[in-house]
């Protein structure tokens with residue numbers, strides 16, 4: 001607000017001043033304006049004076065001005081000084097002498113204007129320079145003209161006087177011009193207008209040059225006065241040439257001077273540099289020594305092993321950590337090559353790497369090597385190797401850095417082993433086996449001469465052992481089985497545990513199929529030998545499926561799948577055997593798989609039924625009970641016998657549901673018959689128990705529930721266990737048997753005579769009856785041996801106070817023989833075949849006595 005007010009008060013002139021001359025203080029402004037006004041005035045006067053003159057005067061004025069300007073293009077710079085001399089004044093002075101101050105003033109103003117336009121962009125400077133020139137020339141020129149006129153009047157205008165006067169007034173002209181031009185910036189800076197010292201410093205020899213110009217002009221004027229204008233025509237170009245020559249001479253001088261300066265500077269710099277270089281070299285040497293000391297300290301005290309080594313592997317220097325890594329003393333290491341320290345298997349790797357060190361672009365290497373420790377162990381070293389030039393040494397060598405990574409490698413190897421091996425048996429696992437098999441399949445595809453065969457082993461009834469003896473016993477059995485398989489293979493064969501009790505063997509270079517079959521037979525024989533699990537002896541067997549590379553497999557999975565298929569055929573063919581894969585097997589196996597699914601559904605959908613085979617008292621000829629026998633009424637295949645699906649039910653775990661079903665049916669059925677025919681209230685029911693049932697912890701409760709739900713007295717239920725089941729699972733079964741007896745049910749040994757019952761064990765078991773296997777009954781007539789066996793069993797039963805039952809009685813002969821030998825109970829087609837519940841109902845109604 002206040003600023004606006006003040007600028008309003010100052011008015012437009014001040015605003016113009018502010019815009020154009022912001023850096024001009026009042027004194028400088030006053031001087032500037034004085035110079036401009038004065039200059040304009042004298043120039044106007046000069047022009048007025050000139051206007052009355054002839055045109056030659058104008059022409060000469062213009063020529064002088066032009067020449068002065070031309071001369072301005074060739075300034076003579078004084079070497080080693082900032083001053084330059086422009087010889088244009090010669091022509092202005094000449095004009096002054098010839099034409100008088102008016103023409104000289106106009107020419108000086110014009111020359112100054114053009115020159116200042118070249119050097120300055122500001123109009124204040126472009127205007128003040130010609131103004132000052134006009135004033136100076138008017139003053140000096142008028143003075144000179146007046147003096148010369150006065151001298152002429154007294155007859156003293158000789159050349160020498162003229163020369164002296166011209167020099168004096170030229171000096172005045174220069175002084176005035178210099179004072180005016182340098183006065184403006186001095187006033188702007190607030191310095192005094194007159195400054196003798198600075199004036200003198202400018203004046204020095206430029207003033208002399210001005211005087212020289214003036215004297216030159218005087219000489220030309222004298223010549224002109226005597227000889228006329230023509231002499232100027234000759235001399236002016238000469239003067240011009242002289243000025244141009246001088247200009248270039250000075251330029252050259254200047255260049256030479258500066259070159260000398262540059263040289264001198266370079267020499268000086270070089271000297272300085274060499275001095276510095278010496279200092280730097282000394283410094284460098286000190287640093288090198290220091291770094292060498294540092295290196296040696298670092299080398300010696302490093303916690304990682306370090307060594308300097310020649311390209312051929314000779315150790316040149318070793319640090320204590322390196323000695324510690326290898327358990328060796330330095331002398332022993334320095335006397336050896338690194339190759340000798342590395343274990344044989346890793347030497348090719350080391351040689352390759354060392355070989356690369358001789359190459360131009362070698363940048364070092366990094367690898368892990370196994371080395372001999374002096375204590376005989378092997379240490380894994382992580383080795384870094386690079387070039388090394390020791391200060392002062394002429395030849396480069398290699399520097400090794402080594403760290404002990406044995407623990408890490410051991411952990412990695414452990415992990416690797418875990419990833420590819422079965423933790424229980426130590427054999428390869430499925431993953432590793434598939435990897436090896438993939439390799440074999442690939443090789444056989446590329447090269448047909450490369451053959452292989454694969455065996456798939458599955459132990460028969462392994463689940464039984466596992467369930468009845470516990471997992472620890474199962475694990476121990478697997479370990480022993482694995483060992484036995486491995487003992488019977490060739491070193492190159494690969495055996496793996498695929499999971500559970502499944503094993504696989506890859507036999508490479510199996511030229512003849514026969515060799516693999518021989519091997520399979522050998523394996524089966526070996527596996528049949530009893531296994532000792534603590535105090536218990538277990539007899540096991542394996543089923544083996546075999547396939548060959550001749551089928552042209554594309555993947556490992558295909559090979560394994562077909563070997564597995566063949567194994568199922570071996571099982572189906574009665575176990576403890578081997579089967580070879582053929583393409584027809586595919587169908588068989590898929591049938592089996594389908595049946596398995598169907599059985600699952602059959603149990604759910606009540607497609608299973610129970611047949612009842614009557615049991616008789618042979619002496620009294622009276623019906624005493626039944627044996628429940630499961631049947632599968634298959635929607636497509638019709639009524640299926642148990643042997644067609646029971647093994648499958650056992651393998652797949654469906655047995656538990658199946659037993660539960662039969663147990664309930666049988667108990668319910670018997671209870672119904674007891675109720676409907678009270679005369680038969682003493683009838684019993686025999687139910688077959690599988691190995692799976694006996695090892696099932698819930699089995700006793702399951703039996704109890706069936707009895708309770710049917711309201712049947714336990715004494716009327718007999719559970720039949722085969723002799724093999726009873727003996728092989730005796731440890732786990734003993735408790736179950738006791739609990740079953742406590743429950744009040746009867747226990748029978750089924751298929752008696754086919755197993756290896758130890759008589760002492762048999763005596764101690766809570767068994768009520770022995771059921772002689774039907775194979776003995778069928779052969780009763782064929783010879784005295786068979787009769788003796790049956791007789792012995794009957795005697796045994798009598799001794800042990802157990803009821804003896806004969807099954808499979810197919811003829812009247814057999815029945816009477818058995819009766820004669822003292823066998824009290826019997827069952828067989830001759831007496832009655834297994835029949836439906838309804839048929840039994842009819843039988844009970846119609847009469848149950850044997851005829």
Ligand code: C2E
Nearest residue numbers: 628629630641642662688689690808809810828829830834
């Ligand atoms: P097993 O316990 O020895 O049953 C007797 C088998 O002998 C029955 O065969 C029966 O039909 C047959 N048989 C009866 N009399 C004669 C005869 O005079 N001559 C001949 N050659 N055979 C006769 P099936 O019904 O085929 O049963 C076979 C086996 O299946 C049974 O043998 C038994 O071990 C098992 N089984 C049957 N039903 C069940 C069941 O519900 N549960 C369990 N765990 N096993 C069962």
Ligand code: CA
Nearest residue numbers: 627688720750
């Ligand atoms: Ca039976």
Ligand code: CA
Nearest residue numbers: 750751773807
């Ligand atoms: Ca039997």
